[in-house]
Amino acid sequence: MxxxxxxxxxxxxxxxxxxxxxxxxxxxxxxxxxxxxxxxxxxxxxxxxxxxxxxxxxxxxxxxxxxxxxxxxxxxxxxxxxxxxxxxxxxxxxxxxxxxxxxxxxxNKTDHIYKEISFLSSTHNNISSKLVNVVARLSCSSNMLEGDTGCSLWPSSLFLSEFILSYPKFFSTKCCFELGSGVGLVGICLNHVGASKVILTDGDPCTLRNMKENMELNNLCIEQEDSRVLKESKNKVECKYLSWEEVSESDLWGYQPDVIKS
Missing domain, CATH: 1.20.58 (Methane Monooxygenase Hydroxylase; Chain G, domain 1)
Structure with a gap:
């Protein structure tokens, strides 16, 4: 019963x-x-x-x-x-x-919108404080709920970008590596403060494609590693496919980064 x-x-x-x-x-x-x-x-x-x-x-x-x-x-x-x-x-x-x-x-990219993100902040390098003005042009997903999270603009990337621009001495002349770069905003800011090399990665092909388009929107060089154009350009940005589930520690150290962001 x-x-x-x-x-x-x-x-x-x-x-x-x-x-x-x-x-x-x-x-x-x-x-x-x-x-x-x-x-x-x-x-x-x-x-x-x-x-x-x-x-x-x-x-x-x-x-x-x-x-x-x-x-x-x-x-x-x-x-x-x-x-x-x-x-x-x-x-x-x-x-x-x-x-x-x-x-x-x-x-059909009608689910994407274009944004211009502006930063106006002071630098803190123990020598002088001056205003930095950066405008980043980005293609972003208009609806994160559809699963297009990699193409969305996350608040954490805004905060980190502002930190990079405010404290450029921590990142200038360094090789910076990012896991899960999304729309690429952090990479744009790292390039602006003079990082010697910026390696942006993502494991989603659509996100990676959108990221490369955003680098082009901001006139950044994303040629292949051995390209003469890259070596002669002040924009040292690379976009690479990298899956979190498959990458090993040795793979990461192969890039020899000074700064890693995940």
Whole structure:
């Protein structure tokens, strides 16, 4: 009797979960119901039920793909953080959606906007204090929620860029290496203060492509390492593909950086 009652309760919670998704409830609400259906965390069974609901033949008429992708992303993130199992089917569905989005973004960049970021700050070099005026032109994602986080302008990059411009002596004449460079704002500022070399990296091909475009927008040299143009230019900026999951410590030290930012 108790087992039957528990089964009914579970089925009711799963039904509430399905209805919440189809009704377009906020992702936080959907995740809360998913936890409740799993008895406190999002179990593989709950993931499977939700995946079947999200990818059903009639779902696309009820919800847009962006909303569904956001739900998948949040579920995967939460389950991974709790050290539980994410079912392979969920990974595969999310990967297919992200690949499709990446292909679409190559054909149509209407989801990107152009910004001009201006800095006006004092330098602190123990000799003199003078105002530094820098304008960076950037192509950025207009919607981070779609998963285009690498092409978004993060507050941390603004703070670090201001620090670099305020304390140039820490970075001038040094080889500076950045993991996950995003739109490349930090690299532009490092080049401005006279870093001997700036190596910008990212593991996402679309982000890397956008980063290179931003370097070109700011008239920075991004030629190959052995290029004569690079050696003769005052703009010593390189953009390289580098995956966090695959890189080793020896790979990083091969660049011989003086400063590493991640």
């Amino acid at each position: 108790a087992d039957a009652a528990a089964q009914d309760t579970t089925e009711q919670r799963l039904l509430h979960l399905k209805l919440a998704f189809l009704a377009g409830e906020p992702p936080a609400c959907v995740l809360a119901l998913a936890r409740e259906a799993g008895g406190g965390y999002i179990t593989p069974h709950v993931q499977k039920i939700l995946l079947e609901t999200c990818t059903g033949s009639n779902v696309e008429r009820c919800q847009d793909s962006i909303y569904t992708t956001i739900i998948f992303k949040k579920i995967i993130s939460e389950v991974e953080l709790s050290s539980n199992v994410v079912i392979d089917e969920l990974y595969e569905e999310f990967a297919q959606r992200m690949l499709s989005k990446a292909k679409d973004s190559l054909l």
